[in-house]
Amino acid sequence: MIKLENILVATDFGQASETALTYGRSLARTFGSRLHVIHVTQSALMFSGPEAVGVDFAALQTKLDDEATQHLNSVLGDDDRRELRALPVVRSGTSPAHEIVVYASSAKVDLIVLGTHGRGAMAHLFMGSVAERVVRAAPCPVLTVRHPEHEFVFPDALQVVARQRG
Amino acid sequence: MIKLNNILVATDFSDASESALVYGRTLARTFNARLHVVHVVDNALMFAALDGYTADIATVLSEMADDAEKRILTSLTEDDWREPKTVTDILTGTPADEIARYAKKANIDLIVMGCHGHGFISALLMGRVAEKVVRIAPCPVLTVRTPERDFVKPDTVREAAGVEVTSKA
Numbered sequence: 151m152i153k154l155e156n157i158l159v160a161t162d163f164g165q166a167s168e169t170a171l172t173y174g175r176s177l178a179r180t181f182g183s184r185l186h187v188i189h190v191t192q193s194a195l196m197f198s199g200p201e202a203v204g205v206d207f208a209a210l211q212t213k214l215d216d217e218a219t220q221h222l223n224s225v226l227g228d229d230d231r232r233e234l235r236a237l238p239v240v241r242s243g244t245s246p247a248h249e250i251v252v253y254a255s256s257a258k259v260d261l262i263v264l265g266t267h268g269r270g271a272m273a274h275l276f277m278g279s280v281a282e283r284v285v286r287a288a289p290c291p292v293l294t295v296r297h298p299e300h301e302f303v304f305p306d307a308l309q310v311v312a313r314q315r316g
Numbered sequence: 317m318i319k320l321n322n323i324l325v326a327t328d329f330s331d332a333s334e335s336a337l338v339y340g341r342t343l344a345r346t347f348n349a350r351l352h353v354v355h356v357v358d359n360a361l362m363f364a365a366l367d368g369y370t371a372d373i374a375t376v377l378s379e380m381a382d383d384a385e386k387r388i389l390t391s392l393t394e395d396d397w398r399e400p401k402t403v404t405d406i407l408t409g410t411p412a413d414e415i416a417r418y419a420k421k422a423n424i425d426l427i428v429m430g431c432h433g434h435g436f437i438s439a440l441l442m443g444r445v446a447e448k449v450v451r452i453a454p455c456p457v458l459t460v461r462t463p464e465r466d467f468v469k470p471d472t473v474r475e476a477a478g479v480e481v482t483s484k485a
Contacts, residue, residue: 151338151342152338152339152342172318172415173318173456176317176416177317177318180346180347181346223446266450266451281450282450283449284449284452285447285450285459286431288461290459291339291458291459291460292431292458292459293457293458293459294450294456294457294458294459295456313332
């Protein structure tokens with residue numbers, strides 16, 4: 151049998167992430183799992199540069215993290231907290247995939263659910279990379295969902311794009 | 317709520333695929349979904365292997381398909397034949413493309429696949445299939461690796477360089 155005590159949904163607050171949250175909730179309810187919802191904020195140090203002299207990075211980071219926490223709390227409902235023991239998690243870093251994988255490992259997560267952007271072949275090339283990196287590096291099974299569901303991206307379209315790039 | 321009426325397990329008979337079958341089967345029972353188990357005979361590898369030989373490609377392909385069919389049937393349990401009965405199929409072509417095509421044709425709601433280890437060869441040949449399916453699939457994809465909880469740092473450079481990244485348990 152499979153073990154699903156802890157399910158982690160990684161969200162960037164986009165539409166695909168909403169779909170991911172729907173799947174995460176549904177699976178957590180079915181298997182009686184605890185729901186963890188993580189958002190990774192950009193490290194404030196990524197904004198550093200010559201024009202950022204005098205910027206208080208610590209304060210900026212706190213602001214970014216507070217906003218993310220508020221956003222996460224607004225996404226999670228009372229049902230999530232009561233029935234799924236939902237746990238909002240905010241981490242910051244330069245690589246979302248890395249933070250997601252590290253959290254999954256430390257929190258003994260049994261399944262990661264995350265959205266992948268399904269808006270045409272070009273979008274895949276740029277935006278799908280977080281999901282792909284998580285798939286490659288995750289310590290546990292990974293469920294990738296897209297929005298809208300059942301949108302079929304024809305493989306040939308990807309090959310055309312690959313040719314244009316190459 | 318989410319809809320899970322048809323679940324597809326794409327197998328290449330590896331350990332990771334066995335794990336995928338366990339996950340697919342459990343989810344199918346839980347959601348009362350029909351389980352589909354398919355294997356794709358990779359014809360690109362076939363042609364490469366047969367280059368310069370006069371063997372009858374069609375014969376070899378059909379032998380491989382027969383062999384795969386037997387292996388799928390032995391991997392199934394008695395329970396898999398309860399209603400809704402498990403469907404099996406052998407496809408020929410480029411694995412990721414065929415898996416995505418089958419998923420669309422059979423109205424699959426979830427694809428479950430094994431994602432291979434981190435050795436150089438397996439990452440190159442096999443891991444790429446799962447990654448491509450994640451990119452092109454018309455539905456959600458669950459990737460499962462074995463052994464579970466084998467923690468790997470997301471350091472793709474070391475991975476690609478074939479450096480063994482093992483967790484000292």
